[in-house]
Amino acid sequence: MSLEFPVYTRNGLTIVGGKGYRVTDSNGREYLDFYGGHAVAILGHANPEVTQAITEQASTLTFQTNVVDVPIRETACEQLVSIAPPGMDRVFLVNSGAEANENALRVAFTATGRSKAVALKNGFHGRSAAASAVTDHASWYAFPRKPFDVEWVAPNSVDELEKALDKDTACFIFEPVQGMAGAVALNETFLQAARAFCTERGILMIADEVQSGMGRSGTFFAVQGMHVAPDMATLAKGIGGGFPAAALLASASLADSIKKGWLGTTFGGGPVACAAIVATVNAMKRADFLPNVVAMSDKLKREAQIGPVTAIQGKGLLLGLRTSRPAKDVVADLQARGILAGGASDPNIVRLLPPLIIDHEAVDGLVAALRDIPS
Numbered sequence: 001m002s003l004e005f006p007v008y009t010r011n012g013l014t015i016v017g018g019k020g021y022r023v024t025d026s027n028g029r030e031y032l033d034f035y036g037g038h039a040v041a042i043l044g045h046a047n048p049e050v051t052q053a054i055t056e057q058a059s060t061l062t063f064q065t066n067v068v069d070v071p072i073r074e075t076a077c078e079q080l081v082s083i084a085p086p087g088m089d090r091v092f093l094v095n096s097g098a099e100a101n102e103n104a105l106r107v108a109f110t111a112t113g114r115s116k117a118v119a120l121k122n123g124f125h126g127r128s129a130a131a132s133a134v135t136d137h138a139s140w141y142a143f144p145r146k147p148f149d150v151e152w153v154a155p156n157s158v159d160e161l162e163k164a165l166d167k168d169t170a171c172f173i174f175e176p177v178q179g180m181a182g183a184v185a186l187n188e189t190f191l192q193a194a195r196a197f198c199t200e201r202g203i204l205m206i207a208d209e210v211q212s213g214m215g216r217s218g219t220f221f222a223v224q225g226m227h228v229a230p231d232m233a234t235l236a237k238g239i240g241g242g243f244p245a246a247a248l249l250a251s252a253s254l255a256d257s258i259k260k261g262w263l264g265t266t267f268g269g270g271p272v273a274c275a276a277i278v279a280t281v282n283a284m285k286r287a288d289f290l291p292n293v294v295a296m297s298d299k300l301k302r303e304a305q306i307g308p309v310t311a312i313q314g315k316g317l318l319l320g321l322r323t324s325r326p327a328k329d330v331v332a333d334l335q336a337r338g339i340l341a342g343g344a345s346d347p348n349i350v351r352l353l354p355p356l357i358i359d360h361e362a363v364d365g366l367v368a369a370l371r372d373i374p375s
Contacts, residue, residue: 011335018045021355021362023340031335032365035342039179039211039318039353042238043283050241050279057275066269076274079281080239080247083220085229090255092248093269097210097236098126100246101173103263104232105130107250108171108204109148111257116149116168118161118203122345124180125173125208134173137345156190165197171204176222176315179211182322182349183314191228198231204254205230210246214238215284215356217316218294225315238356240276241283293317293356299363300352307370308333309350317358321350324375337369 014026021044023033036042043050057072064070077091094100105117119125119134126132133146149168153160155178165172172194178184198205207230212222214235219225221233231254236246246268267273283289297316304321305312308330311322323330327343327350334341334350342351354362 013335020044020046021358029338031338031340032362033340034334034352034354034358034362034366035340036238036353036355037242038342039216039237041242042214042216042356043241043280044355044357045242047241047279047283049283050243050276053275053279054243054272057272061271063267063270063272066265070269070271070274072271072274072278073269076269076277079278080235080249083281083284084249085221085224085233087229087251088233088249090250090252092250092255092263092265093274094246094248094265095244095268095273096126096246097208097234098128098131099265099268100210100234100236100248101125101131101134101206101208102128103248104206104234104250105134105148105171105173106263107232107248107254107258108206110262111254112170112202112204114168114170116151116166116170118151118153118164118169118172120155120174120178120186121152122155122178122181122184123173123175123208124178124345125175125210155184156187158190158193161190161194162197165194165201165203167201169201169203171206172198173206173208175208175210175212176226177212177217177318179318179351179353180345182344182346183318183320183351185313185315186226188226188228191223191226195228195230204232207233209233210236211353212315212318214280215290215293215316216318216353218290218297219316220284220290222315239280240273241280243273243276245273245277247277289356292359296358296360296363299360300366303363303367304370306367307373308375309370313349314352317352317354317356319352320344320346321352321370323348323350330373333373334366334369337372339366339369
C-alpha cells in the first residue's frame with residue numbers, strides 16, 4: 001500500500017532507470033519516452049552534463065539563502081537572459097511553474113494597481129491560488145473565493161480580447177501553445193494584436209512558457225518564433241534538465257518597481273538548481289539542438305498521422321495527436337508496445353512531450369507502434 005496521497009491516476013508501471021530518451025521498468029522492459037515526465041526531461045534521462053553539474057555543485061555548496069550572493073546563481077540568471085526575448089533582463093528564480101505564474105500575477109497587480117486579469121479558455125497555469133484562478137475549468141479550485149476578477153477569452157479571438165482588455169485589466173496571461181488543452185498553438189496574428197492592445201492600454205502581457213519554452217517549440221521561447229515580446233515570461237519544466245527549478249523573467253524597469261520584501265522564496269535560486277540551469281542552457285545553445293527539435297517535429301507531422309491518428313496539432317515537440325478512438329485507449333495501446341505518451345483535457349488528444357534529443361530511430365519507433373494500433 002502506498003503512503004502517498006491518492007491524487008494521481010497511475011499507469012501501472014514502476015520506472016527504475018533511464019538513459020537518453022529511453023526508460024526501464026522494474027521488470028527490465030525498456031520504453032521510448034515520448035512524455036518526458038510532463039516535458040521535464042528535455043535533455044533526456046541521466047544527462048551526463050546535468051548530472052556532473054549537480055554532483056560538483058552539491059559537493060561544494062548545496063544550499064544558501066538569497067540574502068547572500070552566490071556566483072552560480074548569477075551565472076544561471078545570465079544564461080537565462082542570454083536566451084530570452086529582448087528586454088527581459090531580470091530574473092526571479094523560484095521552484096515550480098505554478099510559483100512562477102503566481103509571482104508574475106503578483107507583479108502585474110502590484111505594478112498596475114488594477115483589479116482584473118484576462119485569461120484564455122482551456123488554459124492551464126497551475127494549482128496554487130492565483131495560478132488556478134486563471135486556469136479555465138478549475139473544478140478542483142478548493143479555496144472559498146478567487147483572489148481577483150478574471151475574464152475569459154476564446155483562444156485566437158481578437159474581437160473578444162479587444163473587448164476584455166479594459167481599464168480595470170492588470171494583465172493578459174496566456175500559453176503560446178496551450179499544453180493541457182492538447183497542444184493548441186495560438187496564432188501570430190492574435191498575439192500581435194494582443195501586444196498592440198496591451199501596449200496601448202497599459203496592460204502587462206504574461207507568457208506562460210512553462211511547457212512551450214526551453215526549446216520545446218523550436219525556439220528558446222515559443223514567443224520568439226511568434227515574433228511577440230511579452231512583458232513577463234515564466235519558465236519551469238525542463239529549465240533544470242530534470243532538477244526542480246523555475247523562473248520569472250521581466251524587464252529591468254518592471255523588476256525595479258517591486259519593493260524589497262514583496263517577493264521571496266526559500267529554495268528558489270538554490271545553488272544546485274542553478275548549476276542544473278547553467279548546464280541545461282549550455283546544452284541548448286549547441287548549434288544542432290534547436291534544428292533537431294524542428295526536424296523531429298516535421299518528421300512527426302509527416303509520418304505520425306497513421307493508425308488511430310487523424311490529425312496532428314501543436315508546435316515543435318509539444319504535439320497533440322488527434323485520435324479516432326479515446327486517447328486514453330491509444331495511450332494504453334502505445335504503452336503495451338513500449339511507448340510512453342500522455343493525455344490532455346481533450347479526450348481525443350494524445351499529447352507528446354518527448355526529450356528534445358529524440359532522433360529518427362525514436363520517431364520511427366513511435367510511427368511503427370501507431371501503425372500497429374487499430375484505428
